[in-house]
Amino acid sequence: WPPTYFVIVINAExxxxxxxxLQQKKYYTHSHYPGGLKTTTAGDMIAKKPARIIELAVYGMLPKDKLGHQLQTKLEVYAGAEHPHQSPQPDVYDLRG
Structure with a gap:
């Protein structure tokens, strides 16, 4: 079998x-009950769940089928620099650093 690759994103905060x-971008969730639509701004998401913004951005770029759902399980996002994963040869990408 081919090796399994994961993507680990750190420092999402x-x-x-x-x-x-920060004020105009909105994220929506619905409870599936009448009147259950909740709206959150990007600024609130960064304050409460910064990793969720990265996850939603990546999930929006993936295909909406079985393959896309399998790829979603290969993404790990952490708000800080600490994470529990070990790698023998990690590839570090410095983005606009």
Missing amino acids: KIVLTGKK
């Missing part, structure tokens, strides 16, 4: 959004 996205 340091995400930077340009323009007025």
